[in-house]
Amino acid sequence: MAAENLPPYLRIASEIRRRIEDGELVAGDRVPSTRRIAEEWHVALATATKALNALRQDGLVEARPRAGTVVAPSRRTGGTARGSRAAPPSDQELTRARIVRTAIEIADAEGLAALSMRGVAARLGTAAMSPYRYVNGKDELVLLMADSVLGEIAYPAEPPTCRRTRLETGARALWALHRVHPWLAQLAPLTRPLALPNLMAYSEWMLAALDGLGLDGTTMLDINVLLYSHVQGLAVHLEREAHAASVSGLSQEQWLEAQEDGFGAIAASGRYPTFARLLESFGADGYDLDLDGLFESGLQALLDGLVVVPHPH
Known part of the structure; x- marks a missing residue:
């Protein structure tokens, strides 16, 4: 043909x-x-x-x-030669x-x-x-x-006795899952929670860490949502970056290189002295935006702000 x-x-x-x-x-x-x-x-x-x-x-x-x-890496898959189609599965x-x-x-x-x-x-x-x-x-x-x-999350058989450690364990497990499946962050807004059994299993893990502290129900749920949104808010950029790379054909590093002149001009304008000073302080290496690092530092800042879950002693 x-x-x-x-x-x-x-x-x-x-x-x-x-x-x-x-x-x-x-x-x-x-x-x-x-x-x-x-x-x-x-x-x-x-x-x-x-x-x-x-x-x-x-x-x-x-x-x-x-x-x-x-x-x-090979033009043969499972012994099937190139050009020789494997039989498609039947509807049955x-x-x-x-x-x-x-x-x-x-x-x-x-x-x-x-x-x-x-x-x-x-x-x-x-x-x-x-x-x-x-x-x-x-x-x-x-x-x-x-x-x-969400059912892939593996919770420890014996939950940590420290409440903060339990919250950290749950948040890190959820972040790791979004790392593997970035599209998870695109599911639904926080204002429209989903009745999914395995999502409830995650919430149960987190809420159990707050149970018994004398918090009212609204506060417990607010803390759970706050920690969840920290994961989701950063994870949404994982798929956006993959999409941007696919559409533009540029890696993150290549895209940043293309922006150097624009940021340099902004810094040289004199209108943003704090930004210009920071930019200069990084030298030739520049600023490395590390989402994993941001997740961890943000998680610690959030937990530090929640006086009900202090650091273990």
């Missing part, structure tokens, strides 16, 4: 395959994300997902959490759990905005409407995904 007569997703896959075969993209290089493909080829996200899925089935690319889709092999796992893989690699029911179906190799037999739609799917990954 002539290239111009191929379905759009196969034309896209063919072009990316050419880039790999010509050495423009080598093992470990990121290939265009679904969003970039949609913008570059003017197609729907579902079509972009089908194109990447075709390349995965050929063993040319693989999805890596927080890295997106990259060129695979679908389960809700399998759909949720696949959706998590897409969100981990591409972000929540790239997730669609059609995209999940394309990744699974099933008819577009097949997942709807198990999940009502994207909104329900996202809730199932969230509850599933």
